[in-house]
Amino acid sequence: MTVVIAGASLAGLTAADTLRNEGYEGSIIVVDPSTEIPADRPPLSKQVLAGEWPPEKAQHRAAARVPDLDLDLRLGVAATALDAASRSISLSDGSLISADGIVLAMGATARRLPGDQPAGVHVLRTLDDCLSLRAELEKMPARVAVIGAGFIGAEVAATCRGRGLEVTMIEAAPVPLGRVLPGDLGAFITDLHRSHGVEVILGVGVEGLEITSEVGGSEHVSGVRLSDGRVVEADVVVVGIGVVPNTAWLEGSGLRLENGVSCDATCSAAPGIVAAGDVASWPNPLYGEVMRVEQWENAVEQGEYAARRLLAEIRHEELPAPFATIPWFWSDQYDRKIQMAGRPSASDEVIIPEGSLEEHRFVALFRRGDLCTAVLGVNRPRHVMQVRMKLTESLDWQTALSVFG
Amino acid sequence: MKIVVNYDLCESNAICMAVAPEVFEVRDDDFLYLLTDEPGEELRDKMEESARRCPKQAITIEG
Ligand SMILES: Cc1cc2nc3c(=O)[nH]c(=O)nc-3n(C[C@H](O)[C@H](O)[C@H](O)COP(=O)(O)OP(=O)(O)OC[C@H]3O[C@@H](n4cnc5c(N)ncnc54)[C@H](O)[C@@H]3O)c2cc1C
Ligand code: SF4
Numbered sequence: 403m404t405v406v407i408a409g410a411s412l413a414g415l416t417a418a419d420t421l422r423n424e425g426y427e428g429s430i431i432v433v434d435p436s437t438e439i440p441a442d443r444p445p446l447s448k449q450v451l452a453g454e455w456p457p458e459k460a461q462h463r464a465a466a467r468v469p470d471l472d473l474d475l476r477l478g479v480a481a482t483a484l485d486a487a488s489r490s491i492s493l494s495d496g497s498l499i500s501a502d503g504i505v506l507a508m509g510a511t512a513r514r515l516p517g518d519q520p521a522g523v524h525v526l527r528t529l530d531d532c533l534s535l536r537a538e539l540e541k542m543p544a545r546v547a548v549i550g551a552g553f554i555g556a557e558v559a560a561t562c563r564g565r566g567l568e569v570t571m572i573e574a575a576p577v578p579l580g581r582v583l584p585g586d587l588g589a590f591i592t593d594l595h596r597s598h599g600v601e602v603i604l605g606v607g608v609e610g611l612e613i614t615s616e617v618g619g620s621e622h623v624s625g626v627r628l629s630d631g632r633v634v635e636a637d638v639v640v641v642g643i644g645v646v647p648n649t650a651w652l653e654g655s656g657l658r659l660e661n662g663v664s665c666d667a668t669c670s671a672a673p674g675i676v677a678a679g680d681v682a683s684w685p686n687p688l689y690g691e692v693m694r695v696e697q698w699e700n701a702v703e704q705g706e707y708a709a710r711r712l713l714a715e716i717r718h719e720e721l722p723a724p725f726a727t728i729p730w731f732w733s734d735q736y737d738r739k740i741q742m743a744g745r746p747s748a749s750d751e752v753i754i755p756e757g758s759l760e761e762h763r764f765v766a767l768f769r770r771g772d773l774c775t776a777v778l779g780v781n782r783p784r785h786v787m788q789v790r791m792k793l794t795e796s797l798d799w800q801t802a803l804s805v806f807g
Numbered sequence: 808m809k810i811v812v813n814y815d816l817c818e819s820n821a822i823c824m825a826v827a828p829e830v831f832e833v834r835d836d837d838f839l840y841l842l843t844d845e846p847g848e849e850l851r852d853k854m855e856e857s858a859r860r861c862p863k864q865a866i867t868i869e870g
Contacts, residue, residue, distance in 0.1 A: 784833045787821035
């Protein structure tokens with residue numbers, strides 16, 4: 403019996419851990435092009451980037467369990483091709499494996515700006531990305547430009563301010579996170595950053611990068627050219643404009659690839675093949691909507707679920723109920739701890755049953771008709787979880803609101 | 808089995824409470840309280856799950 407797991411990060415190793423936990427005794431081959439077990443990613447925009455933690459500390463629990471799991475762990479090896487019908491998978495070390503089960507957990511890659519990538523331009527996804535950015539921040543650049551006011555961009559901006567650096571955050575949309583959050587919340591994010599001294603430029607696109615040639619001919623970024631003609635001078639540019647799921651190698655595999663690996667409601671992409679984490683899209687029955695979630699807790703929960711589901715199939719047991727989850731994530735910016743559960747859309751109505759936006763400490767509920775689609779809390783962790791527990795049972799608006807008495 | 812929470816790491820996000828409310832409780836003061844630090848063996852799976860899900864790795868299971 404052989405299970406191949408593509409991706410040795412959070413979702414992949416959680417799946418491996420779960421397979422063993424559930425008593426699977428066959429072989430588990432885990433492949434990842436990364437030459438080391440990938441770091442836990444959340445600290446890479448927070449404690450490690452801030453210089454508060456040594457890089458070794460950014461390790462998640464599943465990674466720490468690897469020595470106990472009896473894995474055939476092949477680091478520096480990528481999965482390169484798959485034939486879904488026969489479940490044969492080719493690896494970059496030349497092997498071709500005919501697997502009984504496959505877990506696809508390849509995550510995603512940070513999107514870059516088109517064109518040349520001169521020195522000083524960074525994305526943030528891996529530990530190496532983090533350490534090379536950190537090394538530049540330690541040289542105290544005069545200004546850091548952050549392109550994109552999503553959660554990664556916002557955390558990088560906050561961490562850079564914490565280091566005493568000048569920061570400009572540039573966002574093409576008129577409000578930060580405008581595609582996922584109603585405008586009031588975007589305005590809160592803007593206010594939070596401005597009140598901490600970040601220059602926030604909204605509604606202006608990036609035209610290109612300004613580059614200077616250094617002695618010896620190498621090129622270094624010197625600024626960001628905006629679509630309105632302005633130039634933001636910066637020695638370091640961090641690009642946080644989203645990610646692309648790592649599915650290129652699956653072209654021609656027979657799997658459907660629409661916004662990641664398309665799965666059914668039980669996270670299965672084909673017989674004997676499951677997907678989990680940032681790479682997986684599936685119809686979440688709680689929302690009746692196909693979603694792909696790029697969040698830490700989902701990678702753990704879905705990694706566990708996908709492993710159990712795969713094992714049930716291999717053992718010809720009854721399959722688990724569909725993967726139904728209220729996605730949950732956190733983001734730490736300055737001394738604010740933001741948590742959100744659910745799936746809001748920009749057009750939802752916002753109701754604040756606790757605290758206020760001005761205090762930077764509140765709970766916001768998102769309402770769509772009779773439904774509560776999501777809850778967001780700033781320094782209000784317990785309420786977010788209480789609402790989440792209600793939403794797990796039903797999205798009913800009144801039930802969610804009842805948490806606030 | 809003994810449950811130890813590292814309160815320096817814990818952020819009271821109550822993920823553990825959602826998994827095992829009989830052991831973990833985040834109260835009105837936004838602090839996490841352990842209702843028991845020696846849960847019975849029947850709770851081992853839930854304790855493992857709580858530890859696995861804790862984003863801050865604040866939960867350790869001893870024994
Ligand atoms: C800087 C940063 C901060 C974050 N902060 C938060 C946060 O505060 N809160 C939150 O909820 N979430 C946060 N996240 C998101 C969270 O870390 C991700 O959702 C999580 O890492 C997803 O895990 P994964 O295993 O699905 O994918 P990944 O962690 O991306 O791992 C995928 C692995 O697959 C490997 N792989 C790629 N291609 C192949 C192939 N062909 N064959 C084999 N292996 C392959 C990759 O090398 C990689 O190691 C953050 C992410 C980043 C980058
Ligand atoms: S899950 Fe972890 S961080 Fe969250 S309340 Fe429990 S122990 Fe604390």
